[in-house]
Amino acid sequence: MIYYAVIVAILVTMGLALARALIGPTVYDRVLAMNMIGTKTVLLLAVVAFFMERPDFLDLALTYALINFIGTLAVLEFFRVRAQRRIAEEKEEGQSPLSGADAP
């Protein structure tokens, strides 16, 4: 009985975060939404484990907290690589008209 309010609140927040993931203009908004959904899932797992009287299932919450952290850092690494590639490509494009003009 005492868990109903929390469960509803967490589910609604997951829905709102999903909306942000779908709308978010920049990619960082989407990463933020994914991180939020992750931490809300950990809370939901902890609360529902007690709601369903199965406290042995808390290993899932801990595992998921770990995985969420690693996933977010992996995404940030991906962005860094992509930004580096873009900078390198723009440098190449900036140089090639020069070499084209010098060719006979």
Place this chain on the structure above:
Amino acid sequence: MTVFIIIFLLTLLVITALAIVQTSNLFAAAMLAGIFSLISAMTFFLLDAADVALTEAAVGAGISTVLFLGALALTADHERAGTAGRLIALVVVTAIAAVLIYTTFDMPRLGDPNAPSQLHVAPWYLEKTPEYIDVPNVVTAVLASFRGYDTLGETFVVFTAGIGVLFLLGKAPVGQPKLSPAMTFAGKAGLRHYQIPRVVGRLLIPFILLFALYVQFHGDYGPGGGFQAGVIVAASIVLFALLEGEERALQALPAGLLKLLAAAGALLYGFTGVACMLLGGEFLNYSVLAHDPVHGQHYGILIIEAGVGFTVTGVLISIFHSFAARGAK
């Protein structure tokens, strides 16, 4: 109440799936696939399938997302627009989907107590597990002992997948320009200039590995086992590689050791079966491994779960390294 939560989560799943199909930005699709896996893990948990939920959370939302991103770092950002044959594909898919949905009308409903699996198979396992194997987690008993042959097949499938990826991605093609270390996924630069994540990561990695050991050995009593533990170890090494650079991760766990680990795990499982045969029982009948059938089953489950854990760890970390090292060779 649980029904309403499940319905809400399934609605979120449908919305996420539609968004994945509709978007042409591949990165957004990878993120949404991660969110899809995690909502599915929550749904499995609500349906009381804890082992599956743990595996789905670890694999689908963690390692899968990292591997997708590693692959996207090597390829393009957006889906190429190709519209040939779309109508034919739509017709074929709709026809097959209609046939499949029609056949589900004959299946028993979810959780029906009169379904054949609930009348013959499940009660037998539930009644006989305390007598033959005596572990509290019936899922582990079924997976590791009653259906141990299937799990042997699964371990070899994971091993084969690892070999396949290593064949395809192990060596960089000749003539590719070498990318600077700053431009490869988990390259030498890594997240090195982010000091705070590095310090926190260094603090946490030993505890993550300890937790993986706990999950490995606690599989008899709660959700857990070899697969989940292997995935958590792989995730912690991926974290180390992201924070410190992939070269240091290769120094810590060399590629040769990982391949050895993968092979050793699968062989350990197979040789346990052969050892059972040599001791007089059938293949993978662990009861002959000790003085007492129940203790034999315990030893057998311990050894094969270790084998599964080794294989999954070795394969997943090898796959990650083969993606990450692709541009740098």
Place this chain on the structure above:
Amino acid sequence: MIVDAVSWVLLTLGGFSVLIGGIGALRMPDLYTRMHAASVTDSLGTMLVLAGVILQAGFTLAAVKLAATLIFLLFTSPTAANALASAALMAGINPGLATPWRQEPRS
């Protein structure tokens, strides 16, 4: 009885702060203000909800696992938020300040 009441209060407050964070993440105008709103859920919401559930668990192994989850989340959520904000700033997304301030994208 007392434990149930205190637990209920903590859980409801936790749910409320999670909801506030969620609404903030949806309605705030800028990426950095959204991160600020989301961090409310990560810190205050987590502490209140998990404290409420720990009170329900009593002195069992489940309470230890919940405490471990709480400590882990308290370490990693701010770290992830810091890394995200750092990455966004390095990539050149500027906060919407009243006085203009530019950070060029750099590696």
